[in-house]
Amino acid sequence: MNDPTRHAQDCRRIRANPKFQRLARQRARLAWSLSAxxxxxxxxxxxxxxxxxxxxxxxLRDGGQLSVGIPVGAAIIVLSWLLTGWYVRSANTRFDAMSAEIVEESQA
Structure with a gap:
């Protein structure tokens, strides 16, 4: 059965872990930078x-019907997708590995 006291102790131990603090800082820095x-x-x-x-x-060119605003707007959307992909890749590789290491240490 789940013991709330043990769970609270585990959470405190994980939060006090320097690796967890580094993970939280790195994730926040990346998320805020990409958001900005x-x-x-x-x-x-x-x-x-x-x-x-x-x-x-x-x-966009002489006599053309396409204006500069269309490719610029499309580029902004593509940039957003690429940055989202960058965050997901970072989360699924570096951050997940760090999280697994922290959980493993906390269970020892």
């Missing part, structure tokens, strides 16, 4: 939309 990059990109795009819309309306 994505939000910064979106806000920059919105600033261009607000203050220089003519630049986005310009044709």
């Amino acid at each position: 990059l994505v939000l910064g990109t979106y806000y920059l795009y919105m600033l261009v939309v607000a203050f220089a819309p003519g630049w986005l309306h310009a044709p």
Whole structure:
């Protein structure tokens, strides 16, 4: 049966582990950095939309129907996907390995 006292002790021991603290810092740093990059990109795009819309309306090439704004918007979406993939890869490799090591140490 699950003992709440033992569970609380295990949680305290894991939180006190320097490896867990390093893991938490690294995950937070990566998550906040990628979030800031994505939000910064979106806000920059919105600033261009607000203050220089003519630049986005310009044709991609002379006589073409496609404006500059379409590939720029698509690039922002692709960038978001790539950064999400980077985070998932980091979480599934480096962070999961660190978590497994921490759990293994806590059970010993």
